[in-house]
Amino acid sequence: MPEKAPLTSSELGSLWLTYQEKTMLLRMLEYFIEKADDDQAKQILSSLHSELEVFVSKIISIYEQEGAVTPTGYTSQDVFKDAPKLYDNGFDIMFVRLLNEISMGLHALNLTMTFREDINILLTDLTALTQKYYRICSQYLLDKGLLVRAPFVSMPKSVEFVKEKDYLSASSLNPFTQKRTFNTVEVAHIHKGIESNLTGMQMILGFAQCAKDNEVKKFFFEGAELAKGIVKELSELMIQDDLPVPQTAGGNATKSTEAPFSDKLMMYCTSLFCSFSLGSTSLGTAFSLRNDLPAKMGIFTKDVFEYAHKGAKIMIKNGWMEEPPQMITRK
The missing domain is CATH 1.20.1260.10 (Ferritin, core subunit, four-helix bundle)
Known part of the structure; x- marks a missing residue:
């Protein structure tokens, strides 16, 4: 052997x-x-x-x-x-x-x-x-005061079991449905989604203002708007439950328009963040028992997937997408 x-x-x-x-x-x-x-x-x-x-x-x-x-x-x-420095703080x-x-x-x-x-x-x-x-x-x-912790919660004093099927309901289509408050698992994923998209938004805004290719620049600005929309939707969920919305005091893009990285590298980095977003959104959906949250996450997933697909086309067009090792073609 x-x-x-x-x-x-x-x-x-x-x-x-x-x-x-x-x-x-x-x-x-x-x-x-x-x-x-x-x-x-x-x-x-x-x-x-x-x-x-x-x-x-x-x-x-x-x-x-x-x-x-x-x-x-x-x-x-x-x-x-x-x-020049593209990001600060x-x-x-x-x-x-x-x-x-x-x-x-x-x-x-x-x-x-x-x-x-x-x-x-x-x-x-x-x-x-x-x-x-x-x-x-x-x-x-x-x-440094640049990372916001998730909301604190009162410690449980007894073990509880779900007694009513209404625990699962929170249909946004029915304004008369009483939505239960989010549980700690759901809040954890919402908080993480806001935090990740805030950092991603600042990153891609910096990429947008210094990208050399106009199509790439437009793609990055579109991505910043997508991240901003996700942050807004998730923040509204936190506000509805009277929870503090995570915000960051730093990490802003400067005014520099000179690229520190190639368009190829910035496109790959954005693609990697999209893949992470798809995975974490799916995970958050899997652990949510309130049915309005998976519905909202499903929309995010669709939008991020379509955005990532558009990015892949740009990378292929410019010869920037390195091909993984292929299996042998037997036909």
Whole structure:
């Protein structure tokens, strides 16, 4: 028996996805490090960059050992470190925190599809690294007053069971239906949806004002409006239940119109955020027992999917969408 089994299709696909995301993040970190005006933030970003480089090198080594071509991913040609500062007031750490959140989900999913021990160890170690920096970024933002906690709640004093089917009802089509208040699980997903879309909106507004291609620029502005609409709808749900709406005091785009990243990289980053939005929205819908929330989330899912599809067409048109390894055509 060979010392190592050949890579399966799912393992090769997981490595490919990981390489794309990590090389993109490395390029963005290089710019954020260059422009960081807070020593603590710069240290966090620099440390993450150094540790991530080790994992990218490991992935390249696996490709070489298997006799497979290394993906292109994102290179020094996709970042322009001399460009003026595009974001201020903590956005760099906000962005890294959200991307670590996306990474945790990707690594967990990829782990369920791998079999070879070295790939499992790689993804397990990457998961630990991602969790470590998610905690570090969260604490930094909390200390700086740039991260709003979810609403607090009175602690339950007894266990309750649902007694009436009205617990599930909250039809927005019937104005006379009494809506129950959201439970803590539902509030958690609504709060996270607002928080993520606020960061995504600021990110894509910055992309919009510096994109070189007019079609790409228009696409980004459309995405900012989409994120704004989602934030508005979810915020109204919180207000209806007399809950505080999460807002951020920082992370705004500056007035710069000079791009720090290639249009190709910014389009991929936006695509990655769309995929995360689709996944988290579906998860929030699955755990909601009030039927008006899944209906609203379903509309969000449709809008984000159509937006992501439009972005994919733009990437293909410009030759920016790298193709994952393909299975052999048997016909």
